[in-house]
Amino acid sequence: MSSISEHEVIIVGGGPAGLTAGLYASRAGLKAVALEKGLIGGQIINAPLVENYPGFPHGIAGSDLGDLMCRQAEKHGLRFITGDVVGVEVADGYKVVRTSDGELRCKVVIAATGSERQKLGVPGEQLLLGRGVSYCATCDGPLFRGETVAVVGGGDVAITEALSLVAFVNKIVVIHRRDELRASAILRERAQSEPKISFLWSTVVSDVLGDDKVRELSLRDVKTVRSFNLEVSGVFVCIGHRPNTDYLAHTLPLDPAGYVITDVQMRTDVPGLFAAGDIRQNSARQVVAAAGDGATAALSAEKFLKGI
Amino acid sequence: MGKPNDVNEASFEAEVIKAANPTLVDFWATWCGPCRMIAPVVEALAEEYAGRMNFAKVNVDAEPKLANKYGIRSIPTLLVFKGGKPVKQLVGNQPKEELKKALDAALQP
Numbered sequence: 350m351s352s353i354s355e356h357e358v359i360i361v362g363g364g365p366a367g368l369t370a371g372l373y374a375s376r377a378g379l380k381a382v383a384l385e386k387g388l389i390g391g392q393i394i395n396a397p398l399v400e401n402y403p404g405f406p407h408g409i410a411g412s413d414l415g416d417l418m419c420r421q422a423e424k425h426g427l428r429f430i431t432g433d434v435v436g437v438e439v440a441d442g443y444k445v446v447r448t449s450d451g452e453l454r455c456k457v458v459i460a461a462t463g464s465e466r467q468k469l470g471v472p473g474e475q476l477l478l479g480r481g482v483s484y485c486a487t488c489d490g491p492l493f494r495g496e497t498v499a500v501v502g503g504g505d506v507a508i509t510e511a512l513s514l515v516a517f518v519n520k521i522v523v524i525h526r527r528d529e530l531r532a533s534a535i536l537r538e539r540a541q542s543e544p545k546i547s548f549l550w551s552t553v554v555s556d557v558l559g560d561d562k563v564r565e566l567s568l569r570d571v572k573t574v575r576s577f578n579l580e581v582s583g584v585f586v587c588i589g590h591r592p593n594t595d596y597l598a599h600t601l602p603l604d605p606a607g608y609v610i611t612d613v614q615m616r617t618d619v620p621g622l623f624a625a626g627d628i629r630q631n632s633a634r635q636v637v638a639a640a641g642d643g644a645t646a647a648l649s650a651e652k653f654l655k656g657i
Numbered sequence: 658m659g660k661p662n663d664v665n666e667a668s669f670e671a672e673v674i675k676a677a678n679p680t681l682v683d684f685w686a687t688w689c690g691p692c693r694m695i696a697p698v699v700e701a702l703a704e705e706y707a708g709r710m711n712f713a714k715v716n717v718d719a720e721p722k723l724a725n726k727y728g729i730r731s732i733p734t735l736l737v738f739k740g741g742k743p744v745k746q747l748v749g750n751q752p753k754e755e756l757k758k759a760l761d762a763a764l765q766p
Contacts, residue, residue, distance in 0.1 A: 385752075386752060387750035387751065387752055388691065388694045388695065388698075388750045388751075388752070389694075390694060393690075394690045394691050394694050394750075395690055395691060396690065397688060397690065410690060410693075411690050412690030412691065412693045412694050415690075415694070416694070431752045431753065431754055478731075478748060479730055479731040479734055479746065479748030479749065480728055480730050480731075481730050483730065483731055485731075488689060488690075488691070488731070488732065489730060489731045489732065491686065491688070491717075491718070492717060492724065492729060492730050492731070492732065493730070494721070561728055562728050562730065563730075583730065
């Protein structure tokens with residue numbers, strides 16, 4: 350990549366929000382590129398079946414939906430660049446998107462970098478990623494057939510993941526820092542009546558132990574402050590999401606959880622900088638909502654460029 | 658040539674361990690969305706590195722022993738073998754540039 354390139358619109362992120370923004374911007378005749386660090390499609394590529402995206406009465410595999418969105422945007426002129434964004438700077442009349450490989454200059458930025466699973470932030474977690482530490486039970490569950498695994502968290506996602514593991518593993522221990530689940534009643538009841546699932550309440554993970562693979566978790570009871578170990582071969586971390594907005598911290602005010610604040614037209618406090626999808630404060634965190642945000646952001650970007 | 662070979666427990670020794678060239682092995686499964694996304698990237702690399710590097714695929718459902726032997730706990734996992742041993746492990750979503758870095762490193766003497 351050359352050190353500085355010029356574009357009309359740079360969309361940061363290649364998930365449903367970014368791809369829809371790219372589709373609309375390209376169809377409006379704007380020169381738009383999407384910058385993505387990994388694979389195009391966003392978080393949905395991990396979803397085996399998306400059943401709540403309108404137009405697919407039998408559901409559609411998340412990876413297929415991502416691929417279709419990508420091809421549709423590309424057909425209308427969206428181009429893709431691989432790169433990891435590290436910052437956005439606002440200069441007089443233009444913006445600079447800094448990436449791991451150089452700088453891209455443009456008039457409008459649409460930030461659509463989504464969110465990712467919150468990490469535990471304990472020793473061993475990063476080292477044993479892909480060796481027993483996982484953030485996606487529906488992706489990796491079948492690789493733990495007949496084994497004992499832990500699920501960390503107590504919300505809907507954690508309990509859904511625990512229930513999805515029942516088909517594969519021998520035993521599931523749900524580790525939750527509170528003494529009751531936050532998950533909805535129906536999920537709670539299903540989990541509590543499932544013989545393979547047991548619970549460790551008021552407990553947090555302080556260490557993931559193992560050499561070439563996960564062997565044990567070091568745990569702490571937050572009430573008694575007692576520490577103990579639990580033998581598991583896998584740990585599925587489901588303690589919420591965090592928005593991928595670190596690169597915007599010096600450009601924009603973020604809310605305390607790191608989300609971007611926008612108005613209903615996806616405008617931020619910085620003229621010409623728009624945000625769409627899961628990175629927005631109060632986002633519904635749904636594929637269709639992200640796509641809607643992307644469309645709105647691109648239409649607002651078009652108005653901005655025309656000076657309307 | 659230029660397309661990843663399906664390998665199994667029986668052919669792994671000949672096709673990967675004893676291969677003259679370094680070999681990239683893609684551990685995948687039919688139910689894995691990201692695996693489907695990364696497959697065309699691996700195929701493109703197989704074209705690009707044809708003759709210098711071998712490319713193989715292991716279906717973890719069909720070959721649980723191979724998956725277990727190499728500690729595959731998340732897919733897609735890409736393992737680069739050199740001299741019969743795994744020298745690099747890449748887990749999950751990886752852009753083409755990252756994969757190329759790993760392949761180029763494995764091609765260094």
